[in-house]
Amino acid sequence: MEDGRDFWWHDVVDPQSATHRYRPMPAEHPLFLLYTSGTTPVVDTWSQTETGSHAIRPLWRYKPLKAGSAQQPVDGIAVAIVDEQGEEVPNGEEGFLVITHPWPSMLRGVWGDEGRFYRAYFKQFANKGYYATGDRAKRDEDGDIWILGRADDVINVAGHRLSTAGIESVIGSAYDVAETAVIGVPNESKGEVVVAYVVVRGRSNHLLEGREDAEKLAADLKDSVSQQISPIAKPARIYFVGDLPRTRSGKIMRRVVRALETDKPLGGLSTLVDPGIVDRIRDERANRGAF
Incomplete structure (x- = not known):
């Protein structure tokens, strides 16, 4: 028990799985709570290979973190949460996460298959011109974004x-x-x-x-x-x-x-x-x- 800590890494992480691979960490996990409540934040971010950069992430120096929420889109990326018709849903309701306008680091196409580029990312909301991320999300009462998982899950x-x-x-x-x-x-x-x-x-x-x-x-x-x-x-x-x-x-x-x-x-x-x-x-x- 040093440096004021109340538990050790091996108290909350299975030693048999201590490999350096990606594992989802629930917002209720003791390690997540420890580091989001201290001076060394662990933040939720949302991105895709196709976005080319983080697209949603907390401004943790200026706004309190919410464990499990990616919070707000980065400058230059405009997102919305919409229903099946592409209309925005009220805060608190689940919907499809879309990007509504082109952004600086966006993908430009699928090599050798432009038809797939359209079908995969733009066909679902073609009437709106939105990029369909394939994820579902919701905003809370403060307008912060919570990613809920893949739309097909x-x-x-x-x-x-x-x-x-x-x-x-x-x-x-x-x-x-x-x-x-x-x-x-x-x-x-x-x-x-x-x-x-x-x-x-x-x-x-x-x-x-x-x-x-x-x-x-x-x-x-x-x-x-x-x-x-x-x-x-x-x-x-x-x-x-x-x-x-x-x-x-x-x-x-x-x-x-x-x-x-x-x-x-x-x-x-x-x-x-x-x-x-x-x-x-x-x-x-x-x-x-x-x-």
Whole structure:
């Protein structure tokens, strides 16, 4: 306990996962709270390869940080949050994040395929001329922007549109959980149901040794989602796995998880950092089953 700190790095980070790869950190994570409340800020920013620079980021020296919010667009970039018709939605409502005007570092096209450039980025809101980021977001009462996840990462359960990022945030905030991937799976009566693949922290692996402990952990996670979001968002099934399929940059490949769950073709796996993860997940599903 030195320099006034109340806990050490290894108290909040699983030592088995202390590799230098990208991992999402929930706004409730102790490290995030520590550094956003002190003199060394950790800030949320939003950008894409296509934007060429940060597009939304906090002015942390001049405005208090909000853990989890990227806050405001940088000078020279104009953004809006719109509905399916391209009309701006009120503060507090979720919508599509768009960039409304050209900006200095924007992409200029797709090499050898200008048609794809239009289809991927401008076709959705062609009547407005907006650049479609493919992300969903909302503004709070102060007008600050909160990124909610990819627009295609939305699950439709009995007519209710649910954000996978929101469900993952609730499950990922649990003490015993290191990481999770949430997907929507077709269901005859509800359209889709929520299914979660969960990686527990190394210190909590003992919970998976017995069926009873694993069932209790799964029940607790489902209850948390039900209470914090909605009973409709509660996962129908939870699988506990050792790791998730990811790219070399650390991005979870949810299409692979979805393909495993629905017995569909896996598609290209060349970007997987560990191709063997697919067979290991299959074995874990077969041996441990769902909860």
